[in-house]
Amino acid sequence: MSIKKAILIELEREKENTKRIISRLKNEHFSYKPHEKSNTLGVLANHIVELHNWVDFVLTKDTFDFHTDYQQPKLSSVEELLQTLEADFLKNKAIIEQMDETVVFENWTLKAGDHVIVSLPKTGALRFLVTNHLVHHRGQLTVYMRLLDIPVPGVYGPSADDKA
Template sequence: MSINKGILIEIERETENTRRLLSVLQDEHLSFKPHEKSMTLGELATHIVDLHNWVKNALTEEVFDFKTMYKPQIAKTVQDLKAMLNDSYAGNVSAIEKMTDEDWQKIWTLKSGEHIIVQLPKIGGFRFIIQNHLIHHRGQLTVYMRMLNLPLPGIYGPSADER
């Protein structure tokens, strides 16, 4: 199996997992903030959806500079979040289909101005910077949702709410 085939399977499944969570949310939930130091639920959900975009927006570059290249998305409604996620999925599939196994082995640099945050093969950037990051924040989102007493859909198996 090519690297792309494995990545495409993962992208499809993780996008669907995020869709499941978004399907439970309503616009009135977006302003919920569990602690003064926390993001609002809407900010957190937007960050998660934005991380899905990183495959097409960041990994297609050899160097990605936060200061000059990063433009965070803004969602005001759950419908905005769903539309952004759908757009990112289509763009990610297109970007991945253009990559070769050799492209995944090329060194990718993430930096902020002159400060280099990390340099690693693109496949490592996909796993470490994008996927692990979005899965971590999606876990946070489920805690927010539980605090709001929203039913949690199963992500990697049935949830307590589905039993």
């Protein structure tokens, strides 16, 4: 199996997992916060969807600087989140299909101005900053859902709500 195919399989599966979760949200819950130190459900859902598009940032850039490259998304409905998720997947799929596989071994740096947050091979950035980060925040969102009594879909197997 090629590196491209392996990346695409993982990205599509994670997109579908995110889609199952996002599709159960309600627009009226976007301002919900389980704790004063927590982000709102809307901010968290936006971040989860945006993380899927970080594939583009990792594979097409050598450096990403929060001070100059980052724009926080402000999608305000479940429909917008789902549309963006799908559009970003299609864009990332095209990038991966056209890339030279050796690009994943090139170095990538995440920084904030002059401060280097992390520098690692792009394959590691895909795993660490995209997939692992995405899975972490999706887990947080399922806790918000549970607290709001929104049925939580199974992601890597059935959930308690799937079994009910």
